Amino acid sequence: MLKLHDYLSSGNGYKVRLLLTQLGIPFERIEHDILQGETRTPDFLKINPNGRIPVLELEDGTCLSESNAILFYLAEGTAFLPDHHLARAQILQWMFFEQYSHEPNIATSRFWLMHGELTDERRAGLEQKRPLGYAALEVMEQHLAQRTFFVSERYTIADIALYAYTHVAHEGGFELGRFEAIKVWLDRIRVQPGHISILQT
DSSP, X not given: OEEEEEOTTOHHHXXXXXXXXXXXXXXXXXXXXXXXXXXXXXXXXXXXXXXXXOEEEOTTSOEEXXXXXXXXXXXXXXXXXXXXXXXXXXXXXXHHHIIIIIHHHHHHHHHHHHSXXXXXXXXXXXXXXXXXXXXXXXXXXXXXXXXXXXXXTBOOHHHHHHHHHHTTGGGGTOOOTTOHHHHHHHHHHHTXXXXXXXXXX
16 A cells, blocks of 8 residues: 655645545555654655655555656556646646745745744745745746636646646635636535545544
């Protein structure tokens, strides 16, 4: 059985949990409390020297890290990853956008507001991340204004990658009320077969 090394409130871990559930793949979830340094122990660093979750441990013991790489691996040969060459590249385009422009601003803001003391340094960081996060949401809004999903008018891992932290963006201080296309898209994701919430195991 697959093992997922995870932290329950992590959007990156949630991406993988959501896809595994929607694919109907059984897995064992292993919780690591990142606030207590459990991903920095010698044992954990053996499975991911970068000290981060999620990590997907395959049946043969091979460990795969980086949430979007795990999504790509799991989606191969399924409806979540089209065969068409350009569509696959477009999916990667949005997954890279998620990790470069979206996650560092929206997810980091959420983490700072939800965990630990809001120091002066973090307050200053939030002020820097706020416009960058809104800029990423605006890119998504414009793209979704005339589309059902991000790529090929079908639900793919590009949607899962972006949904994970967008649907909890309010926890990072982002107001989604003005993004009508995003709100419709979020509702569309919530009714997909096998959908689970971020805190559902």
